[in-house]
Amino acid sequence: MSFIPNDHPRAESLRLREQILEGVASGIVAASGPIAHGRGEAFDYLLGERTLECVAQDIQVAAAMLLEAAKPVISVNGNVAALAPKEVVDLSKAIPAPIEINIFYGSKLDDRRKRIAEVLERHGAENVLGLEPDAIVPALSSNRAHVDSRGIATSDLVLVMLEDGDRCQALRRWNKQVLSIDLNPFSRSATSSTLNICDNLIRALPLLSEQILELKTSKHAVLNLIKSFDVNDSHTKLMQAIMLRLSTFARNNQS
C-alpha cells in the first residue's frame, strides 16, 4: 500500500480507494468493483463525506429493525469485504446475525467466495454462510440468486450493501424486509428497500453497531422507532439535505 499521509484532506477516501484496488489484485473484488466504488465516491462527495443528521435517524431505525427481526442476515459482497471486514464482523456480533456471502460476478462455486470468507474470518467471523449456496431467490436471473438455505433463504430481514437493484427487488417480492446501505439515493436498491441508509458503509456500520448496543436493553424504544418510521418522510428529508448542500456549493463556487 502506498503511503498516504494522515493529514491529507482526502486521506480516508484515498485509503478506501487503495483497499478496493488491492481487493482486485487479491481476487476479492470483481474487475468492475472499482467502477461501483467510484460511483459511491461521487455520491459521498455530494453528501460532504459525512453522515447527514436525517441519515443518523434512519440508522437508528435500522438498528431497531435488526434487533426486532426474527432472523436477520448480513449479505456481503467483494467490495464490502475489501472496505469494511472488521465493521461487518463487529455488526454481526452486536446483533447477533450471520454473515452470508453473495456475489454478482462468478458462479455459485466461485473461488472468490472462499477468499471473501477468509478475509472475514481473519477479522473474527465464524460460520460464514454462502460458500456453498443451496437455495435460489425466486425470479432473479443473475448469480446473486444463489443463496444459503440456512441464511438469506430462511431469513425475514436482509441487510444489503453496495447492492444491485434487481436482487433487492427480488428479495422484497420474496416477502423479506430489506435494509440497504447505498450512497446513491436514486438507485433501485435505495428506492425499493424497506429502509435505505444513504451513507458510506465505513461510517454507517460502526454507527449501526453502536445504536444496536444502545437499543438492546429497551424493547419499548425499539418498537417506538419502528412504529414512527415513515419512508416517504425519510426520502424527503434526505433530498432536502442534499439540495441544501448543492445550493451552498453553487454559492461558494461563485468566483
Next chain:
Amino acid sequence: MSFIPNDHPRAESLRLREQILEGVASGIVAASGPIAHGRGEAFDYLLGERTLECVAQDIQVAAAMLLEAAKPVISVNGNVAALAPKEVVDLSKAIPAPIEINIFYGSKLDDRRKRIAEVLERHGAENVLGLEPDAIVPALSSNRAHVDSRGIATSDLVLVMLEDGDRCQALRRWNKQVLSIDLNPFSRSATSSTLNICDNLIRALPLLSEQILELKTSKHAVLNLIKSFDVNDSHTKLMQAIMLRLSTFARNNQS
C-alpha cells in the same frame, strides 16, 4: 466484449464500462481508471445522462474559444483514449489542433503513452504529441507535469478531459486558457478552468466538433460567443438545472 443488447435501457453506459475494463486489460487505462469512471457515471446519472440545455450553450462557447485560440491543444489520458478515441480524433481534425498524451500514472517514458498513441492512430490520428515529453509544467509535482515543447508547453489553450484539479490549476497559473470536460461540477478542474463542459465526453465531443464546423465560417459569431460568456452565469444555470432534476427525482420517488 460481452454481448449487451441495444435495447437495454443502460446499454450505452454498460458499453462504456466495458471499454474502460478492456482498457485496463490492454494497458491503456491505469488501475485506478475504473474508479474515476465510476465517479463520472454517478454525476452523469444526476444529469439524466443527457446534455443539459445550459451545457449545450457552454459547448458552443467552447467551440468558439477553440477556433479563436492561436495554438489549441487537446490533452488525452488513458480513460479518454479508451472511451472516445474516434471522437477525439474527429475533433482534432475539425479544429484543427494536435493531440498530446498526458497521463497521471506512469513516468514520462511509460509504455502506456505508446499504447494510447497506437489506439489514437488506429482511429486516424497523425503526429500524436507527448510520447517523449521534453518540457515541464511549472509548480506541478505529479507525472502530469511532463509535457511536449511542441504542444501544451507552447499552447495558449488546452482542452482537458477527466482531469486532476492540480494540473488544471497549474496550467491556469502558467497563463493558459483551459477548457475542461468534467461531469463533476464541483471538482477543482471544473471550478478552476476557464470554461467547464459538465457533460459526458462521449456526448460532448461530437457536439463540440459539430459546433466548430458550424462556427468556422463566421468570425463574427465566434467573437460574440466569447464576449458574451459569463462563467458565474454558466455555473448558476447548471446548479439550477441539477437541483430541478433532484427535486423531480425526490417527488417521483414518493411511494
